Amino acid sequence: MTTEPEISDPLGDWRIYRGDGLPHDRVRRLPPPPPWRRFSPEETAEGRGRREQRAISYRPDESVVDKVNAAVLLRRPLLVTGKPGSGKSTLAYNVAYELGLGSVLYWSITSNTTLETGLYHYDAIGRLHETSLRGVDRRTDAAEPPDIGRYIRLGPLGTALLPGDRPRVLLIDELDKSNIDLPNDLLNVFEEGRFTIPELQRLPEEQARIEVMTEDGGPRVPIQHGEVRCANFPIVIITSNGEREFPPAFLRRCVRLAIEPPGRERLAEIIEAHLGADARAASEGLIDEFLARRTDGALATDQLLNAVYLATSGSRPPETKLSEILDTVLRPIEMHGAG
Known part of the structure; x- marks a missing residue:
């Protein structure tokens, strides 16, 4: 009987996939998903809750x-x-x-x-x-x-x-x-x-x-x-x-x-509806960056929600990685004026 090699786990390492080719069970440490990405194989209260969350949080x-x-x-x-x-x-x-x-x-x-x-x-x-x-x-x-x-x-x-x-x-x-x-x-x-x-x-x-x-x-x-x-x-x-x-x-x-893209106050309300008042209070800088990037290209509100979740959740990337990852999440869908 073989045993899996022991994997070092630096405190606060947010990554589940590590890319070193060594099998491990870190997937068991996945934190709860964002409210808008919770699924259920059956028609349960949890499954209905995801659809209701989508409806309730619309502003x-x-x-x-x-x-x-x-x-x-x-x-x-x-x-x-x-x-x-x-x-x-x-x-x-x-x-x-x-x-x-x-x-x-x-x-x-x-x-x-x-x-x-x-x-x-x-x-x-x-x-x-x-x-x-x-x-x-x-x-x-x-x-x-x-x-x-x-x-x-x-x-x-x-x-x-x-x-x-x-x-x-x-x-x-x-x-x-x-x-x-x-x-x-x-x-x-x-x-x-x-x-x-x-x-x-x-x-x-x-x-x-x-x-x-x-x-x-x-x-x-x-x-x-x-x-x-x-x-x-x-x-x-x-x-x-x-x-x-x-x-x-x-x-x-x-x-x-x-439908026009939501402004600052509407974006803040959407964040609070999905992720709570603490996330709203912590996302002022991200809203500024989102609005600045939106002037150059099309950005969807759910991209901002993804960025806020990554930046404020308990499994957030370290500061040295966060900026690069958020840059990927907030990449415009299409550039204004692009042919």
């Missing part, structure tokens, strides 16, 4: 609050633009938490996203495979098809449009990454607050009511005659990094909000 300015209220009152989507890391997505979680509207329905957009992927998915191949395994009904000389509702799952947009006594919050993230048709395809759904599922509309009258699955994994919900029609229009928050323009017809149906 919108007055203009953001006004635009959100306008969109909610008008039952119109809120189109939010701003630099990466400015809190566009977090706004949706903050709204859902404050209004007690449950979990946010999240729809991440790529160049391959279509309207149908947001509305529903029908697993026709899976249903056909199960039909073949069931065998043939001797009375009809045909295979009995399984419950079609088990093979239809509403997407985030489709789930948001389900009728309910209160609206759901739907986050459509980075719509500017979509193909050119998706914004226009959304218009009719936004205007009518309804959509149909052709696979269910083709069923005979005795199967007019079918229970289907939802995006958030809740109980199956009934769909009548293949139509979903909302009772309360969802609170739709659409984010964009401003990488392209949207059609005028789409913009006309949205309340538009441009």
Whole structure:
């Protein structure tokens, strides 16, 4: 039986990985992660707490609050633009938490996203495979098809449009990454607050009511005659990094909000919300440096939070290393004026 070599451990050495090729168990000494990087494999209070922390710690300015209220009152989507890391997505979680509207329905957009992927998915191949395994009904000389509702799952947009006594919050993230048709395809759904599922509309009258699955994994919900029609229009928050323009017809149906980078006082409030009053008091110099660097390039607020955590946590690097590490953490995402 072999034993691991004893590793010298200088007092206050903050490093977990040492790079000397000698195995050790220093990973067991990892301090608790920052509040915004705590995960749980199950739906526990800890897992919910991380999402709640993200929502609670968001600090919108007055203009953001006004635009959100306008969109909610008008039952119109809120189109939010701003630099990466400015809190566009977090706004949706903050709204859902404050209004007690449950979990946010999240729809991440790529160049391959279509309207149908947001509305529903029908697993026709899976249903056909199960039909073949069931065998043939001797009375009809045909295979009995399984419950079609088990093979239809509403997407985030489709789930948001389900009728309910209160609206759901739907986050459509980075719509500017979509193909050119998706914004226009959304218009009719936004205007009518309804959509149909052709696979269910083709069923005979005795199967007019079918229970289907939802995006958030809740109980199956009934769909009548293949139509979903909302009772309360969802609170739709659409984010964009401003990488392209949207059609005028789409913009006309949205309340538009441009999020500006937070100023000194707002940054201090965000730090306190995440890390406490002591961290806020100790981070004045870092806020100054962050604001100075932001004039030369785009910096996200979470970069400042990372820097404050490194500088104020119990496992902080030594002073001789701290400046170099913070320089890496506060490196601009993009330089102003860069082509």
